[in-house]
Amino acid sequence: MSDVIPPKARGAAHFFTVRLRDPSSDLLVREVARLRQATRMTRARYPFDIDAIVVLPGTVHTLWSVPADDNDISHRWTLLKSLFSRGLRGAANRTPAQALRGDKAIWQRRIWHHVIRDSDDLERHRRMIHAAPVQAGLVARPQDWLFTSLHRDLALRHREDTPAAPPPFSRMRNKTVASRPAATSPAQ
Template sequence: MVNYRRVIITGGCYFFTLTLKNRRLKLLTEQIDLLRDSFHYALSRYPCHIQAISVMPDHIHLLVQLPNDTTYFPKLIQSIKSRFSLLFHQRIDKHLRFIWQSRYWEHCIRNEQDWLMHVNYIHRNPYKHHLVKCVKDWPYSSFHQYVQRGILTDSWQGEELDGYFGE
């Protein structure tokens, strides 16, 4: 078995991709209220700042800034995934097991350019997957907050980015 080592930096900024085991399911958008509850629960236990997020039908991309004195992102991710699974089993389907892929993609943000590239990737992801014709049309994204704060315009579409983002 591979001994995977994560880069864990106190107060670090991280990009994550969490993916459903069955990529044909659309649980994350169909059960968005359960997912929101899972995030609220996890963030109450492991506070951090979500700087960008896009919830796709079968995966989530998020950019998280940890507090200066913490390194607990594995517990945060585990908490989100396990809470969603628990709520799903309790309220929707007792028989669907192993909702999530066992691992997740994580990347430690290195600098401002790396951060900007990942924020843009997150916001452009629904467009990349042909779920919408315009980035602004995807409801499950922090893109709308960036527009409200004047950081991006409503017509922003971003550009195709090279690189691997955990999909």
């Protein structure tokens, strides 16, 4: 990936595919908590929004929106990959040069990066992210995959489509009952 982002891409949405060096590895799903922590720490230092994401055993597909005034994507990915790799053993087949540099040879060096052009392009990439587990043969339906933002999107859509439920009766305060005069019993 180039360190230079075209000026027209500043503040735009970006699609990424990031892969492990070993395509048969399931490290990302085994260590998904570590990946989430690395992502949180990276976002704290270099803010970005995750518009959509799917974590497959050896691949991450994601859509990010970055601030218009800070489009340093390469530092974000370098930090995220480094934070994820800390504490993990390096690949057994890494070269002496990689070992000398401290490169654990866990990640592919390059990532696939695409600047989103318009809302149609954004929606196409979002659908591709959601369909990735099915295309990889991991599940029959996208919603059956655990490590995807599809669940968040479905929950948001459900909340938007469903009117707010009334508060539970135990939390309601019926002030009109308290302000009514006490019922008088008929004179005997």
